[in-house]
Amino acid sequence: MKRRDFVGLTGLAAGSLLLPSIPGFGSGLLVSPERLLEPGLDVALKKRLADVALNAAKSAGATYADVRIGRYLNQGIFTREKQVQNIASSESQGVGVRVIANGTWGFASTNQITDEGIAKAAQLAVAIAKANSKVQKEPVKLVPQKGYGTVSWKTPITQNAFEVPIAQKVDLLMETNAKALAGGASFVNSALFQVNEQKYFASTDGSYIDQDIHRIWPTFTVTAIDRASGKFRSRPSMSASMGLGYEYLTPSAKEKIAGPAGSDVIGYKQRYDILEDVTNATKQVKQKLTAKSVTPGKYDLVLDPHHLGLTIHESVGHPLELDRVLGYEANYAGTSFADLQWKAKNIPYGSKAVNIVADKLQPGSLGAVGYDDEGVKTKRWDLIKEGKLVDYQKIRDQAHIVGQNESDGCCYAQSWQDVQFQRMPNVSLKPGKAKLSVDDMVKGIDKGIYIAGNGSFSIDQQRYNFQFGGIVFYAIEKGKITGMLEDVAYQANTQEFWNSCAASCDESDYRLVGFFNDGKGQPSQSSAVSHGSATTRFNGVNVINTARKIG
Template sequence: MKRRDFIYLTGMGAAATMLPGIPVTGRPITPEEALMPVDPALKKQMADVALNAARSKGATYTDVRIGRYLNQFVITREDKVQNIVNTESYGMGIRVISNGSWGFAATDKMDKESIAKTAELAVAIAKENSRLQTEPVQLAPQKGYGEVSWKAPIEKNAFEIPIKEKVDLLLGVNDAAMKGGANYITSLLFMVNEQKYFASTDGSYIDQDIHRIWPTFFITKIDAATGKFETRNALSAPVGMGYEYLYARPQDKIQGITTLYKGRYDMLEDAKAGAAQIGEKLKAKSIEPGKYDLILDPSHLWLTIHESVGHPSELDRVLGYEANFAGTSFLTLDKWQSKQFKFGSNIVNIAADKTQPGSLGAVGYDDEGVKCGQWDIIKDGILVNYQTIRDQAHILGLTQSQGCCYADNWSSVQFQRMPNISLQPGKEKKSIDDLIKGVEKGLYIIGDGSFSIDQQRYNFQFGGQLYYEIKNGKIAGMVKDVAYQSNTQEFWNSCVGIADASDYRLGGSFFDGKGQPAQSSAVSHGSSTARFNGVNVINTSRNIG
């Protein structure tokens, strides 16, 4: 084994150990290798081999996904570089319909013979599956687009930025936090490039280049006198952008209590603020339980949207397909069919969108070759739609898919995944200050934290990073040990105010888990700051029961 390979292989294992929940897959490569693309003409040739082989064995429909998935981690702690990891996963997944049933097979051997055998295996699996199929797959019609391409509109490819520049940034962030009083800090940059090629018997050959980046840190400060400690995580959002995300501009800054930016992120400034705020948290008073009006920042609200709106409006969950692993949904079909289910107050409008620039879920076409778009989930407080893919569309009487199909790797079969789900901004001019001014007894919550929600995505509890008490329309100081409890319908019906579009920001997750075998996807959730009245708040440091 070469020394370089040994370093990368051991590094992968160490990185995975230090970052629980972050999947590290693929073979180790150098940063230079990551910048060497695969010729689209070659990918088309390989796709045609699979399409022809599947057709010759009796497939009535076939789609092919050739994927090259690149990951880069740069991880530091205090004044040391912990790890630098570069990986690549490259191969082909082939999905077919034969005898009215799905079949799937995948290979990382990209020669013609191996591709043809994999296509034949997919057809054989479909035919075997058809013995248990109660009714044939019904695919919504989809026109072919011919040869097209889509690229994320990035300004700076993060994989082209020298490693030294990234390391210097993170060590600078760590130094600023330590000088500000932090005892420990871990910081990291995680960069993803998905190079995806889709071909189908519908006549599409789609080449896509997708980029994502997530800068984050985790700060801890200990009170030497008491031994108690507090933490503060970064207020960054993972985004579908290039390295330009880390170049914050003055015009992007949101005026508020802490460092918040619209569409950009200043990691150094956030670390400085975080170190100071963690000291405040150690001294902050513990919250008195009771009913509070909540002002929820987008850096917090994204997670509540994800869990209480995004997941329950997935049609496969509604139909019970995810019951064994991830649960079901309280948003049953009868509620949608009634056309009057009051999900939220009249000002609550929540849309699905696969095209929003800078979002994690933004693509031109989904993994079924469906051109992506936008549609309403909640309109004026009423449940009006779900999230669907091609073999679900007929259940809702739709004539086409909504483009919600995704696989996290070439070796994984694509299935229904969440698009970007976002609360739409208020229509009247309104700022964060305007929302706070009207609150007599309340809390302003910034950043996401721990949460719990039941298997139907109905009863829940959420925490955050920073909590500020509001008294008589003014911020009265920091508090801690806060979580709020509600159920989804009650919570969204308590929404009485939403800031305007000037405050609209994205949050999101790199690793939304679902399916068996489990897959992870990246998804964003946007909102402006919003107010929710009369929500139950508990003290998390006190025993319950």
């Protein structure tokens, strides 16, 4: 499942078949749920095995080597209406070895976690590097990276989702479905995905890093049908996949954020009430059946964080990946309009209200880890400051190209058997500094639309011209929400859109939205990433009617 399939995934129509399609779930062996609670390799054993790989690589001629010993645990629970469709748990473990020999990268992996198996993988990686060096034009140049010695990092969870009995998790999903059916839904399906990555990294720089990473994603889709007309509408959940444990599904009133008065929209921070959300979704999906179709034209848009996250992802996150900028990544969804010359000309990326940061430290985010897959300690840095592009996302063999001497710590692989490469960190729009609520923002708009939730989208190969839809839409007229709309999408290019950004609500409205399945690379890999923002206003954006025929 790739990034472009995110919306389709929320349908969950074939729940029993979905598990092998979710990133991180596809390469593992099906195991019993109890297996997910068994301890992995002892850290002392992992260090000894890592040294086997490093020593074998150096003996074979590597000037640099790193090794990743990974154990990836996953569980998916799928339900529809009154039945459980599937429960599947999987485990994948093995070792990946990356080296530089003759100035060239080489990589090999193995699921034979023995001295002999790991040594053979290291030797193969060196052999591949030497073969690749025959066509290498310039030697790989890594910016310096100090070794950290023996360190560890763990997602700060309070309840491991794998420790929660499956019956309890099934009961919650079935109660979710029951509420939707009782409210008048024609169909409903729900699912819960849980991930635990146990990753050990070691390198010839002198780092031995043990990490324990947890992620969770509850989701559902409610569908209502008008039997007379045959018209139907669906409303996915307003949850966000998060770097948290099962505590994310423990509701808390203080974690709820209401949309503008009259919109019936509720957002969630680091606690999610799935029963409240499905009740609200069932009301909204029936309203969508009779909602007014939008009149095309220019509107001021008020974008909820659950919607804006995808726009940030596509129009800021991807175009500021340095490998796209340099043209190293081109076949999978293109390069970037924001190249080095564009940056040098100091062309405004957005208005002065636009301040966007990359952040691998944010608690609860999907991208929060202590160290990347090159052993670089993670950090936070500015990408866009007061509308001006100030930096990109970089890894160890890229930083010198833009005159910098350190990596940003955003190099990752989706599993032990895949080579690590540059991936997007959490990319977020900072909230406004002045106190501003969503209602205050709406009051200042004469003709506008409030949009919440991720819908369909399209963006060109340069990450420049785009079109975005949503889940629910409300008309704003003379400072008030006046009713639900349908068939809404907005069109713009990245530069004009971000330059139309007028204001963001303050930090009390700030929330994360996450994606389990950001696709990139060939062969393609998926990673998990979050985007944060507060509700934000964009002035004079072109809105089209997606139901109208042309001509």
